[in-house]
Amino acid sequence: MKIKNLNNALSLIVYKVQKAQKVHGFFSEGDKILMGVSGGKDSLLLLEVFGELCSKRKYNLEVTPVHIKIKNIGYNINFDAIHQICDHYHFKLKIIEADIDFDPDHKKGPCFVCSWHRRKLLYATARELGCNKIALGHHMDDAVQTLLMNMIYHGSISSMPVSLSMFQGELEIIRPLLFVSEKEIIEYKNIRNFPELIKDCPYGSDTKRNTMKELIEVFEKINPSAGLNIFRSMSKIFPAYLPERGKGIIEGLNEIHPPKSNAGPNDCEAEN
Numbered sequence: 001m002k003i004k005n006l007n008n009a010l011s012l013i014v015y016k017v018q019k020a021q022k023v024h025g026f027f028s029e030g031d032k033i034l035m036g037v038s039g040g041k042d043s044l045l046l047l048e049v050f051g052e053l054c055s056k057r058k059y060n061l062e063v064t065p066v067h068i069k070i071k072n073i074g075y076n077i078n079f080d081a082i083h084q085i086c087d088h089y090h091f092k093l094k095i096i097e098a099d100i101d102f103d104p105d106h107k108k109g110p111c112f113v114c115s116w117h118r119r120k121l122l123y124a125t126a127r128e129l130g131c132n133k134i135a136l137g138h139h140m141d142d143a144v145q146t147l148l149m150n151m152i153y154h155g156s157i158s159s160m161p162v163s164l165s166m167f168q169g170e171l172e173i174i175r176p177l178l179f180v181s182e183k184e185i186i187e188y189k190n191i192r193n194f195p196e197l198i199k200d201c202p203y204g205s206d207t208k209r210n211t212m213k214e215l216i217e218v219f220e221k222i223n224p225s226a227g228l229n230i231f232r233s234m235s236k237i238f239p240a241y242l243p244e245r246g247k248g249i250i251e252g253l254n255e256i257h258p259p260k261s262n263a264g265p266n267d268c269e270a271e272n
C-alpha cells in the first residue's frame with residue numbers, strides 16, 4: 001500500500017528504527033555519532049531519521065554528518081538535499097576532500113580500493129571529532145546482496161551486522177536502517193522527492209552489487225518474499241543440517257575442489 005502522507009511515511013520508518021533500537025540498542029544517550037552521508041536516498045533518509053530522533057523523540061545524540069569527497073574519481077553529487085536537511089535539523093555538515101592513491105587495475109578492483117579509502121577516512125574523521133560511533137545507511141537489501149556476494153564470490157556466509165565493535169571497542173559501526181527494506185526507502189524517496197543520485201563514476205556501471213540486485217529480482221519473481229526470506233535466514237541457521245555441522249571448512253573439500261581466488265566485492269559504498 002502506498003503511503004501518501006510524508007510525515008506518516010517518515011514516522012513509520014522512525015518507528016521501525018526505534019523498534020530495532022529497543023532490541024539491538026545500537027545507540028545510547030550521549031553518543032557522539034559520525035553519520036556517513038553519500039547523498040544517496042539511504043543516507044538522506046538516515047539523516048532525517050536522526051533529525052527526528054534528536055528533535056522530536058528527544059534522544060540525546062550528537063550527530064555529525066560527514067561526506068567524503070574523493071577528488072580524483074569522477075563522482076559528483078547534488079548537495080542541495082543534504083544542506084536542506086542539515087539546516088532543518090541544525091546538523092553541521094563536514095565535507096572531507098581527499099585524493100586517493102587510486103590504481104584502477106588493482107587486483108581487487110577499483111571499487112574495493114575506493115571503498116577501503118572512504119572507510120579509512122571515515123574512521124580517521126570519527127577519531128578527530130571524538131565520535132564513538134559511525135552510522136551507515138545500509139538497509140535490508142544491502143545485507144541480502146552482501147550475503148549473496150560473499151557466498152557466490154568468496155564461498156563464505158557473512159553479511160552486515162547491525163552493530164560492530166572496532167579497534168578494541170574504540171569505535172562502533174551501526175546500521176540503524178538494516179531492518180528497513182529498499183522498497184520502503186524508494187517509496188519514501190518518491191513521496192519526499194529526494195533528488196536522484198547522479199551516478200557518473202566511470203567504474204560504477206557494472207558492480208557486483210547490481211548483479212546481486214538483478215539476481216534477487218529473479219528470485220522474487222519465483223517468490224515475492226524471497227529477499228525478506230534470505231534476510232530472515234541469517235537469523236535462522238540450523239548447524240546440525242549443514243554439511244559439517246557448523247565446524248568450519250568441510251573436511252577434504254579444498255583437496256577435491258581447490259578454492260579459486262576471486263576479486264573483492266565490487267561494491268559502490270558511495271551510493272548508499
Ligand code: SF4
Nearest residue numbers: 111114201204268270
Ligand atoms: S563506483 Fe563507487 S565505489 Fe566504485 S569507484 Fe566509483 S564511487 Fe568508488
